[in-house]
Structures are given as C-alpha cells and as structure tokens.
Amino acid sequence: MPAASMTARATCRCRPASARSSPTSPAPNAISAAPTDAAMLCHRRGFLALPGGFAVAAFWTRAQAATTLPSERLPRLVAAYPDHLASVEGDHLVWRDGTRQPTGAASPERPFEQMLRDASIADQLRQTYERGPPAGPPPLNHSPGRLRNTAFFTRMYGDCRQAAFARSLTSVTWMPKTRPQRLQVTGVNDVARRLEQVIGDLESMPDRFKAYLVPSAGTYNCRPVADTGLMSMHGFGTAIDINVERSDYWAWANRRGQIAYRNRIPYEIAAVFEAHGFIWGGKWYHFDTMHFEYRPELLA
Numbered sequence: 001m002p003a004a005s006m007t008a009r010a011t012c013r014c015r016p017a018s019a020r021s022s023p024t025s026p027a028p029n030a031i032s033a034a035p036t037d038a039a040m041l042c043h044r045r046g047f048l049a050l051p052g053g054f055a056v057a058a059f060w061t062r063a064q065a066a067t068t069l070p071s072e073r074l075p076r077l078v079a080a081y082p083d084h085l086a087s088v089e090g091d092h093l094v095w096r097d098g099t100r101q102p103t104g105a106a107s108p109e110r111p112f113e114q115m116l117r118d119a120s121i122a123d124q125l126r127q128t129y130e131r132g133p134p135a136g137p138p139p140l141n142h143s144p145g146r147l148r149n150t151a152f153f154t155r156m157y158g159d160c161r162q163a164a165f166a167r168s169l170t171s172v173t174w175m176p177k178t179r180p181q182r183l184q185v186t187g188v189n190d191v192a193r194r195l196e197q198v199i200g201d202l203e204s205m206p207d208r209f210k211a212y213l214v215p216s217a218g219t220y221n222c223r224p225v226a227d228t229g230l231m232s233m234h235g236f237g238t239a240i241d242i243n244v245e246r247s248d249y250w251a252w253a254n255r256r257g258q259i260a261y262r263n264r265i266p267y268e269i270a271a272v273f274e275a276h277g278f279i280w281g282g283k284w285y286h287f288d289t290m291h292f293e294y295r296p297e298l299l300a
C-alpha cells in the first residue's frame with residue numbers, strides 16, 4: 001500500500017497537529033440541565049446482514065441509555081486503574097495522590113453532543129460497551145468510549161504537549177512474525193505490555209486475518225480528535241489503528257448527516273483486543289473500525 005495513501009486516510013477522526021486548536025480540559029462539574037437524548041438512544045432500528053462477522057438480527061435491542069449512572073460504574077472505574085485511583089467518596093473521585101475530582105454522577109444525562117465535548121467522569125461511563133460479537137449497527141449516538149473526560153486521562157497519562165511526556169512512551173514491535181513495525185505506546189497502566197499480549201495472540205491467528213492488521217496505521221500521535229478538538233487517545237499513547245485499507249470510518253460514510261454503518265474487520269480480531277482491555281471503535285455509531293484503545297473500565 002502506498003505510504004502516501006495510508007497517511008492521507010489514516011487521519012482517522014483526527015487532524016494533523018499543525019492544524020489543531022489547543023485542546024482544553026473540560027469542566028467535569030459543568031453539567032447542564034438540558035433535556036436527555038435518551039429517547040433517541042433508545043429508538044429501535046432494523047438492519048441488514050453485514051460482512052465482518054456480524055450476526056444477522058432483526059432489531060437492535062441492547063441500546064442502553066441510563067438517565068442516572070448505574071451504581072457499580074464508578075467503583076468499576078477505580079478497580080480498572082488501581083495504580084492511580086483510590087476510591088469514590090460522595091460525588092468525588094479520589095486519586096491516590098489525594099486529588100479529588102468531581103464525578104458529575106448526581107447530574108442528569110445531557111444531549112450526546114454536549115457530553116461529547118465536555119464529558120464528566122460520569123458521562124464517560126454512561127454508555128454500555130457490550131463484549132462479544134455485535135448484534136448489528138449501533139443505535140444513534142451509541143458510541144461507548146467516545147465520551148471522555150480529558151482531565152482524567154491527562155492526569156493519568158500526561159500531556160503530550162509537554163516535553164516530559166516522552167518518558168512515558170516505550171516501543172513495541174507490531175506483528176513481528178508477519179510484518180515487523182516499531183510503534184510507540186505508553187508504559188503507564190502496563191499498556192505496552194498488554195499490547196504485546198494482544199500481538200502474541202494475533203500472531204497465532206490464521207493467516208487470513210493478517211491482512212487486516214498490517215501495516216498498522218499508527219499508535220502514539222499528539223493530536224486532537226477532529227470533530228471535538230479534544231485530545232485523541234492516540235495523544236496519550238493508549239490507542240492503535242490497524243490496517244486503514246481494510247477499515248471504515250464514519251466520516252467517510254457521512255452523507256448529509258446520515259451515517260451508514262459499514263465494517264469489514266472480523267470480530268475475531270476485536271475479541272483479542274477486548275480480552276486485554278482494549279475497546280473497538282467498530283462498536284460505535286461514529287464507527288472507526290481500525291481503532292482500538294485501552295479502556296478497561298468499559299470491559300469489566
């Protein structure tokens with residue numbers, strides 16, 4: 001695959017660093033009382049059989065749109081990041097260094113677009129990421145994992161715009177038996193070691209899966225997400241894009257605001273990532289089928 005082609009399409013949902021606006025930390029407690037968009041999330045929609053390992057089903061029935069945050073989700077967040085988080089006390093998340101961060105759990109759910117640009121800790125946990133083969137295209141705006149509190153991830157992984165951030169990065173060799181490629185990811189939360197475990201499992205899969213995996217379209221890249229201006233998980237060194245030429249992305253399929261779901265990545269590949277704490281962008285309404293990011297709190 002021509003490198004120029006890969007570079008042009010691998011921009012994923014992100015813009016080059018040179019074109020970005022300055023990402024800003026959201027105000028985690030700035031919760032409005034705007035009406036919920038739960039009704040939109042809960043609507044039922046039919047779909048057709050799809051390639052890529054989707055089971056054929058008549059209707060999506062698993063849409064989750066809690067108006068209040070299920071009680072187990074904040075403790076699950078603490079358990080997922082034991083090196084950094086100590087507890088939940090009242091409406092605050094307590095970090096091991098004593099920092100207290102508002103969770104926003106007492107505030108009502110807001111419209112998706114507001115949460116996307118200014119997610120509280122609670123918003124980050126509202127949508128349910130389902131393990132296992134998808135039953136079909138996700139419902140409108142159901143993109144579990146896209147709601148992110150930037151302050152939370154910056155505190156945990158660091159700010160890639162600061163020189164000291166480079167010390168958190170380490171190199172791994174992507175698919176060493178298939179097409180070796182050196183990639184940089186964070187060592188925080190053992191992400192590098194976990195990605196190496198993913199690689200070991202992927203290398204043991206039948207050869208027919210390898211074309212979806214190599215070359216990787218990239219890991220660490222200090223850049224914002226194009227449609228939100230907030231730092232991408234690639235900017236924290238916690239995400240990887242697999243072969244862009246076998247992948248699909250919602251912005252490529254956006255026709256006058258209508259997003260037609262498309263995926264060619266076999267679920268068997270996503271299952272390997274999920275087993276090691278990485279979620280898949282192929283399960284998002286705003287689908288990004290090349291994209292995986294370390295989000296153990298959504299898989300617990």
Ligand SMILES: [Zn+2]
Pocket residue numbers: 012234239240241288290291292
């Ligand atoms: Zn990506």
